[in-house]
Amino acid sequence: MLKPTHADILxxxxxxxxxxxLYCPDDLEKIKADHKSAWQIFKEFNLKVYQNLPMHFAKPHIENWCxxxxxxxxxxxxxxxxxxLGNAPIIAIILNRQRLIICLTWYxxxxxxxxxxxxxxxxxxxxxxxxxxxxFYVWHSSVDYYGEFQSVREFDCDKIHLKDGEFYRLGRFIHKDELDKFNDDELINWTRQTIERLSKVYEYCH
Known part of the structure; x- marks a missing residue:
């Protein structure tokens, strides 16, 4: 399933x-093949997570590798x-070069x-x-997915002052080097539990 090598491929x-x-013509086909292979594992991972979610979840949208x-x-x-399905709030799963993130966000x-x-x-x-x-962690919409996330323990909802177009995300993450500590079932279960817990907050957004 998802391992540090799949983040490194990115x-x-x-x-x-x-x-x-232009700059890597000799490596292009290998880069494409490695990337698509890692994406196939990411896709399989999400479909297995979906199979373990309650019935009211729709099939996930999985962005293509290219x-x-x-x-x-x-x-x-x-x-x-x-x-x-017609609304913009989503529970996203993102694998980047740094970490695996599951979060409630505005699309x-x-x-x-x-x-x-x-x-x-x-x-x-x-x-x-x-x-x-x-x-869990909270981070402002101006903070990208490589930024520093604030622990919920340090977050004060009473001090929120959002301008037009701004919002906060809520989520959890696993640093890419920590993925080796999970076997397939453990990672699927951790992700499923996180999505289900976020879904309680997701319901507030509609």
Whole structure:
């Protein structure tokens, strides 16, 4: 299943095909093959997680490994309830060069084609009992997935002052070097449990 080597494969000299063809022509086919092979494992992992989730979850959307002009620098999938397929809040799974992340987030990239509002999404910070998720992390929408995440223990919902377009994410992560400590069933179970716990907060966002 997912191991440090799959995160390391994402560490490419370039991501755009034109740059890879120009600067790494001899390595291009191996880079593509390795990346696609790692993505297949990421895809299989998500489908196994999905098989263990409650029935009200829709089949996950798993972003392809390549969009034709770029070999992506991360693997990305997201989960929604069947009843919320038209809304922008998602529970995302991201594997990047640094860590495996599971988080509740606002799908900014596609938000305009969905029905829900960012104001409704941000309601989770008013409704959540942070004591029930003390091992989770929170990070502002301006912090990328390689940034520093703030422990829930240090987060004060009463001091939130969001500007237009801003939001907070809630999630957990495993550093890529720690993935070797999990066997397949353990990692699937950890991910499933995290998604189910986040789903309670996800319900506040609609």
């Amino acid at each position: 560490n490419k000299p370039y991501s755009q095909m034109k740059d890879l063809k 969009n034709g002009w770029e070999i992506r620098r991360h693997f990305f999938a997201y989960y929604k309830y069947d009843s919320y 900014s990239y596609k938000a305009k084609v969905f029905n829900s509002s960012l104001q409704k999404f941000n309601a989770w910070t008013d409704k959540i009992n942070l004591e029930n998720c003390s091992e």
